[in-house]
Amino acid sequence: MAAxxxxxxxxxxxxxxxxxxxxxxxTFDVAPGEFVSVVGPxxxxxxxxxxxxxxxxxxxxxxxxxxxxxxxxxxxxxxxQDATLLPWATVERNVSLPLRILGLPGRETAPxxxxxxxxxxxxxxARAWPRELSGGMRMRVSLARALAxxxxxxxxxEPFAALDEITRFRLNDDLLRLWRREGWTVVFVTHxxxxxxxxxxxxxxxxPRPGRLAGEFRPDLPAQRSAALRGEPAYLAACRAVSERLAxxxxx
Amino acid sequence: MSGERLARLAAPGLVGxxxxxxxxxLVRWRQVPPYVLPGPLAVARALAxxxxxxxxxxxxxxxxxxxxxxxxxxxxxxxxxxxxxxxxxxHSLFPYAVVLxxxxxxxxAPLIIIWVQDTFLALLVCAWVVAFFPVLSNTTLGLRxxxxxxxxxxxxxxxxxxxxxxxxxxxxxxPYFLAGLRISGxxxxxxxxxxxxxxxxxxxxxxxxxxxxxxxxxxQIPRMFAALLLLASAGVAIxxxxxxxxxxxxxxxxxxxxxxxx
Numbered sequence: 001m002a003a004x005x006x007x008x009x010x011x012x013x014x015x016x017x018x019x020x021x022x023x024x025x026x027t028f029d030v031a032p033g034e035f036v037s038v039v040g041p042x043x044x045x046x047x048x049x050x051x052x053x054x055x056x057x058x059x060x061x062x063x064x065x066x067x068x069x070x071x072x073x074x075x076x077x078x079x080x081q082d083a084t085l086l087p088w089a090t091v092e093r094n095v096s097l098p099l100r101i102l103g104l105p106g107r108e109t110a111p112x113x114x115x116x117x118x119x120x121x122x123x124x125x126a127r128a129w130p131r132e133l134s135g136g137m138r139m140r141v142s143l144a145r146a147l148a149x150x151x152x153x154x155x156x157x158e159p160f161a162a163l164d165e166i167t168r169f170r171l172n173d174d175l176l177r178l179w180r181r182e183g184w185t186v187v188f189v190t191h192x193x194x195x196x197x198x199x200x201x202x203x204x205x206x207x208p209r210p211g212r213l214a215g216e217f218r219p220d221l222p223a224q225r226s227a228a229l230r231g232e233p234a235y236l237a238a239c240r241a242v243s244e245r246l247a248x249x250x251x252x
Numbered sequence: 253m254s255g256e257r258l259a260r261l262a263a264p265g266l267v268g269x270x271x272x273x274x275x276x277x278l279v280r281w282r283q284v285p286p287y288v289l290p291g292p293l294a295v296a297r298a299l300a301x302x303x304x305x306x307x308x309x310x311x312x313x314x315x316x317x318x319x320x321x322x323x324x325x326x327x328x329x330x331x332x333x334x335x336x337x338x339x340x341x342x343h344s345l346f347p348y349a350v351v352l353x354x355x356x357x358x359x360x361a362p363l364i365i366i367w368v369q370d371t372f373l374a375l376l377v378c379a380w381v382v383a384f385f386p387v388l389s390n391t392t393l394g395l396r397x398x399x400x401x402x403x404x405x406x407x408x409x410x411x412x413x414x415x416x417x418x419x420x421x422x423x424x425x426x427p428y429f430l431a432g433l434r435i436s437g438x439x440x441x442x443x444x445x446x447x448x449x450x451x452x453x454x455x456x457x458x459x460x461x462x463x464x465x466x467x468x469x470x471x472q473i474p475r476m477f478a479a480l481l482l483l484a485s486a487g488v489a490i491x492x493x494x495x496x497x498x499x500x501x502x503x504x505x506x507x508x509x510x511x512x513x514x
Contacts, residue, residue: 056404073410084401087505088423097419101409129504149409 004067005029006153006185007053011062014048022048024212025062028204032067032152035179035186037196039242040206040214041250046189049211050155053187054078068152074102077151077184081158083138085130091117091141092126098149116148119178136167140174147178154184158191169227172198176225193242197235198225203242207249214249217242290474295481298474306463306475310482313459316372316444317437317490320379324436327380328387329429335388336395336421337413346392353385357443361450372457375447382443386435394428395421427506430498437490445483460486 007030014023023045030036040046051057053064054076068075077098085094095116099109117123120140130138139159146154156175160168176199179186190196196203197219205215219238221229229235272292278284279291286294299306331349335342361378368374398420406416448461458466460479467476502509 051404054404054408056407076408078405078408080401082401084399084405086402086420086423088426098405098409101406101411101415101419131505131510 003032006032006034006067007187008065008067009053009062010065012049012052012059012064013061014045014052014057015060021210023052024210026211026213027062028213028216030185030187032185033183034202035188035200036202036204037188037190037200038204038206039190039193039196039246040211041208041246042191043209044206045209045211046191046206047157049206050078050157050187050189053153054155066153074098074149075152077146077149077154079139079142079146079154079156079159081161083130083135083142085138085141085145087130089130090126091122091128091130091133094130094141095144095148098145102149112148112150113144116144119147119181120144120174134167136163136171139163139167139171143171143175143178147182150182152185154179154186156186156188158189160195161191168195169230173226175199193246194230194239197221197238197242198229205242205245205249207252215242215245217245287471287473290477294474295477298472299478299481302475302478306460306479306482309458309460309463309479310486312457313441313444313448313461313483314486316375316379316447316459317440317486319376320383320440320443321433321437321490323376323380324384324387324440325429325433328384328432328436329391332388332391332395332425332429333417333422335392342392349385349388352381357382357446358450361447364447365451371451374451375444375459378447378450379440379443382446383436383440386432386439387429388432390428390432390435391425394425397428398424427498427502427508430494430501434491434494434498437494438487441483441487441490 009026009028011025011027012023013021013025015021026049038046038049048057052059053066055064066076086097089097092113096109096113099112104112114123114126117126120143122137122140122144125133125137130141133141142159160171163171172195178184186200188196188199197217201218203217203219204213205217206212207214217238219235221232221234221238276291276293279289284291290298331345335345357378360381364377364381365371365374368377402420403416406420411419444459445461448459449465460483463479464476464483467473467479499509
């Protein structure tokens with residue numbers, strides 16, 4: 001028998017008092033350790049979906065069930081489109097923030113921060129200030145912060161959308177490497193079909209507002225992915241399948 | 253010091269020197285009596301002659317101003333933290349802070365002086381009433397201006413109210429607080445002077461405001477100018493000191509304190 005899903009959405013819907021229905025009732029599961037992407041046009045309620053899963057806003061209908069150890073804080077990590085760092089804190093202090101809030105003693109915090117910075121390749125920048133870093137480096141700090149937290153569930157809200165393509169490709173590979181290493185369950189929201197196919201085991205397609213599930217794809221690609229994949233016919237075929245479905249959904 | 257910085261200091265200095273020379277020349281040429289308009293040299297003489305009494309008064313006024321400013325920073329800041337705890341507290345209390353702020357200090361100073369027996373304390377209360385509002389309103393705004401995504405992260409981490417305050421809201425509010433403090437610095441001096449005008453201290457412990465009144469009554473206009481000069485210098489010094497403090501505290505991260513990109 002398969003392990004119970006880590007994330008389980010049952011008829012999850014959300015309406016806002018002023019702007020009306022943002023998310024039509026949605027039902028899907030995410031298995032532990034799975035990398036799922038949610039693709040959709042802007043304004044389709046992708047970010048709302050992540051906020052609902054994170055428990056930051058209450059649902060209007062249905063429910064979110066997370067199979068996390070109850071009472072334990074810090075099991076969910078969140079990365080936004082902007083790096084969302086504390087500008088008054090050094091890189092090191094930014095990465096240790098969740099640990100300090102969770103009340104971890106300093107002797108446990110320091111090695112975890114050092115390790116997280118090592119993994120994103122920013123060990124030399126521990127004492128730097130966020131304003132001194134490039135956009136890509138700031139996003140790496142944001143990833144390191146989530147990494148240091150050792151979450152079971154990682155929610156990413158278009159984390160690389162504001163970056164240039166070269167940096168985005170590099171960070172895609174970094175993210176995949178870390179996911180394999182850490183065994184996170186990932187829900188990745190993006191508007192890029194190419195990015196979603198490259199990264200994930202499963203792609204969920206959403207319709208324009210109010211967002212509903214408009215398709216589900218499991219790209220038939222090797223588990224180990226690298227830059228070479230971006231030119232492979234199998235990858236491009238998978239991208240085309242998702243794009244065609246997306247075009248059909250948008251035309252409807 | 254770079255040439256450009258030197259020039260930036262020299263330019264206003266030169267304008268000042270020219271103005272002083274013109275002033276002195278005008279007074280001498282038109283033979284303006286010193287009780288109408290004393291020349292800069294007469295003012296300098298008065299300053300040298302009465303340096304001791306004026307200096308003591310300056311210290312007195314600075315004491316009132318400094319303590320009022322400290323009180324504004326502490327009480328204004330604490331009150332802002334209290335107001336930021338809930339919209340209800342803010343809605344209940346903030347209007348009264350506004351009432352206190354908009355009522356002209358000249359009109360409440362006599363009451364304060366009746367209620368507070370000790371003159372020094374009465375002046376302090378007056379100066380504080382004038383000075384605390386910018387700190388309060390700015391800090392309240394700053395505490396509410398934290399990056400909404402960071403606020404969400406803190407909720408996700410399960411941060412307590414105090415953790416959010418200490419790690420997020422207070423640092424976010426710091427630039428606002430410091431901007432408020434700079435306004436309060438000037439206002440505290442105004443409050444200290446206005447209160448003394450109304451209270452009309454006298455005796456051993458007097459501030460510069462009383463020296464100005466006293467010199468006016470005695471037609472010692474050069475001495476009046478000397479007292480004015482000290483007051484203006486004190487105001488400038490307070491402003492420079494608070495700006496430097498603000499710059500130093502924000503030097504690593506806030507746009508207001510960063511060097512311009514070249």
